[in-house]
Amino acid sequence: MNKPAIDVAYVAELARLELTDEEKAVFQPQLEDIVRYVEKISSVDVEGVPPTMHGRAIVNALREDEVRPSMPREEALANAPARTGDEFMLPKIVEGAES
Amino acid sequence: MNFENTIGLETHVQLKTRTKMFCGCLLKTGCEPNTNVCPVCLGYPGALPMINKEAVKLTVMSGLMLGCEINRHATFDRKNYFYPDMAKDYQISENGNPLCIGGGVTIETPNGPKTIRINHIHLEEDAAKINHYATTSGVDFNRGGTPLMEIVSEPDMASADEAIAYLTALKEMLVYAGVSDCNLEEGNMRSDVNISIRPVGETKLGTKVEIKNMNSFRGIHAALEYEARRQRECMAHSIPIVQETRRWDGEALETASMRSKENAHDYRYFPEPDLVPVALSEEQIEAWRALLPEQPKARRARMIEEYGIAEYDADVLSQHKANADYFEAAAKGLDKKIAKQLCNLFMSDVMALLNESGKAIGECAMRPEALRSLVTLAAKGTINGPTLKELLPEIFEKGGDPEAIVKERGLGAVSDASALEAFVDQAIAANPGPVADFKAGKKAAAGFFVGQVMKLSKGKADPKIVGPLVAKKLAAL
Ligand SMILES: [Zn+2]
Numbered sequence: 124m125n126k127p128a129i130d131v132a133y134v135a136e137l138a139r140l141e142l143t144d145e146e147k148a149v150f151q152p153q154l155e156d157i158v159r160y161v162e163k164i165s166s167v168d169v170e171g172v173p174p175t176m177h178g179r180a181i182v183n184a185l186r187e188d189e190v191r192p193s194m195p196r197e198e199a200l201a202n203a204p205a206r207t208g209d210e211f212m213l214p215k216i217v218e219g220a221e222s
Numbered sequence: 223m224n225f226e227n228t229i230g231l232e233t234h235v236q237l238k239t240r241t242k243m244f245c246g247c248l249l250k251t252g253c254e255p256n257t258n259v260c261p262v263c264l265g266y267p268g269a270l271p272m273i274n275k276e277a278v279k280l281t282v283m284s285g286l287m288l289g290c291e292i293n294r295h296a297t298f299d300r301k302n303y304f305y306p307d308m309a310k311d312y313q314i315s316e317n318g319n320p321l322c323i324g325g326g327v328t329i330e331t332p333n334g335p336k337t338i339r340i341n342h343i344h345l346e347e348d349a350a351k352i353n354h355y356a357t358t359s360g361v362d363f364n365r366g367g368t369p370l371m372e373i374v375s376e377p378d379m380a381s382a383d384e385a386i387a388y389l390t391a392l393k394e395m396l397v398y399a400g401v402s403d404c405n406l407e408e409g410n411m412r413s414d415v416n417i418s419i420r421p422v423g424e425t426k427l428g429t430k431v432e433i434k435n436m437n438s439f440r441g442i443h444a445a446l447e448y449e450a451r452r453q454r455e456c457m458a459h460s461i462p463i464v465q466e467t468r469r470w471d472g473e474a475l476e477t478a479s480m481r482s483k484e485n486a487h488d489y490r491y492f493p494e495p496d497l498v499p500v501a502l503s504e505e506q507i508e509a510w511r512a513l514l515p516e517q518p519k520a521r522r523a524r525m526i527e528e529y530g531i532a533e534y535d536a537d538v539l540s541q542h543k544a545n546a547d548y549f550e551a552a553a554k555g556l557d558k559k560i561a562k563q564l565c566n567l568f569m570s571d572v573m574a575l576l577n578e579s580g581k582a583i584g585e586c587a588m589r590p591e592a593l594r595s596l597v598t599l600a601a602k603g604t605i606n607g608p609t610l611k612e613l614l615p616e617i618f619e620k621g622g623d624p625e626a627i628v629k630e631r632g633l634g635a636v637s638d639a640s641a642l643e644a645f646v647d648q649a650i651a652a653n654p655g656p657v658a659d660f661k662a663g664k665k666a667a668a669g670f671f672v673g674q675v676m677k678l679s680k681g682k683a684d685p686k687i688v689g690p691l692v693a694k695k696l697a698a699l
Binding site: 137138139176177178179181182183184185186187188189190191193194196199200206207208209210211212213214215216 | 239240241245246247248254255256257258259260261264272273274275276277278295297302304306352353354355357358359360361362363488490493495497498499500501
């Protein structure tokens with residue numbers, strides 16, 4: 124058999140998703156089907172066609188460098204699962220371990 | 223065996239915009255945590271980013287200064303990674319199609335000038351700041367979304383000295399163009415440094431080690447020297463060099479391996495669907511090119527030519543754009559001889575006043591026109607040297623028009639020959655003792671009479687005129 128189109132365990136790890144072995148076994152063939160389906164598009168000959176980055180052919184949606192009001196801090200922190208002072212709280216991170 | 227170093231730098235430079243890269247939140251340091259935030263920079267689902275035109279402009283201007291080719295059709299991508307400093311779980315960056323491509327920076331080395339090639343410059347957003355406490359860590363999103371341009375060099379540097387020369391030249395140009403403050407203490411300019419070694423003559427690159435997020439030139443220099451030594455020692459003892467990220471410990475003065483997770487570098491870039499391409503017209507690029515200032519090197523040469531000042535002075539002046547601008551505003555159109563006097567005064571007395579007061583030239587009350595007028599008054603002999611030195615600190619601190627002050631207080635030098643002669647005669651008549659000394663051959667007594675004349679004129683006589691006059695009168699006795 125060919126190399127699988129997707130490695131679900133690897134992708135789950137990159138996405139920080141914890142999957143049980145049963146779940147991995149269910150998702151692996153399902154996601155392979157999806158990827159193979161999408162891959163059909165690679166069979167189209169696109170020789171000489173520039174890559175399209177966006178569905179609409181517009182460019183330069185730029186904004187001027189003008190300050191707009193930010194949101195109130197209490198509102199910004201309202202959905203934080205936990206806060207430390209006026210910051211979003213995290214578990215203790217060992218500085219410099221990863222970035 | 224002899225080894226050579228191969229060093230490359232990726233330098234993140236904070237652009238001088240008022241607002242963030244993709245939202246209108248204010249960019250300012252020292253604000254209360256999480257006060258300059260909005261749904262875009264907090265990464266709320268559905269919030270749409272919008273490109274800050276000023277950030278594009280500043281990046282293109284940097285590219286033009288560094289001789290890059292400007293991409294007429296630049297696009298943004300998502301760089302996917304999970305870390306709490308990036309709420310969206312991806313950073314918007316330019317991966318395949320950056321704004322500026324190629325270019326270079328020329329540095330001076332002991333073997334002559336050398337060009338460090340630039341691979342490309344891309345635009346991206348900064349991550350939020352994580353603060354570390356005793357039992358927790360916290361995220362402040364004020365910095366999140368700051369526009370950064372990343373200048374990626376080719377691995378063209380062969381020593382720590384060359385790396386610092388490159389960074390210094392880069393900083394000088396970017397500050398000059400007003401693109402960034404490049405304030406190292408505030409983290410405006412941070413570099414990821416990579417270094418490998420290979421036997422001299424070998425063309426294949428060695429295994430590289432990366433040291434991330436360095437914000438001091440001294441630290442970068444020390445880290446590179448340390449790594450060059452460590453890698454040579456590994457080679458000498460047949461210890462394989464592993465490709466890894468190491469951390470510089472500024473206290474222990476060594477690099478240490480960082481625990482890095484597997485798969486950490488699989489960023490799975492893909493085009494950012496929320497942003498359309500930036501397509502720059504020739505007219506736009508030329509309009510931005512017209513905003514570029516004269517490059518420091520060219521300015522040095524021109525100042526030497528135009529004002530007749532010494533190479534060293536031109537060098538010192540041009541290192542700080544504000545100083546050079548001030549000097550030129552004051553010296554514009556002056557006779558070369560007076561311009562040179564102005565330069566001397568600026569380099570010694572004005573610089574000393576700046577140092578003492580801790581002020582930048584733009585913060586002192588003295589206008590460039592006032593300095594020009596002061597030096598011109600002295601050059602024409604309207605005021606004497608001591609009066610100049612007396613007035614300078616006062617005008618530096620309080621401002622004002624030197625000409626008006628001189629007139630109002632009657633500080634004008636007495637250069638009228640008959641008035642001065644009268645003072646000399648008066649001094650001679652009143653001091654028969656020193657006159658006798660002089661006649662007896664004590665030539666130093668002449669100095670006494672110059673002092674007397676200065677006193678009689680209340681300090682307004684020009685000692686340079688009084689000296690010869692006294693000598694003439696004494697000789698005629
Ligand atoms: Zn925002």
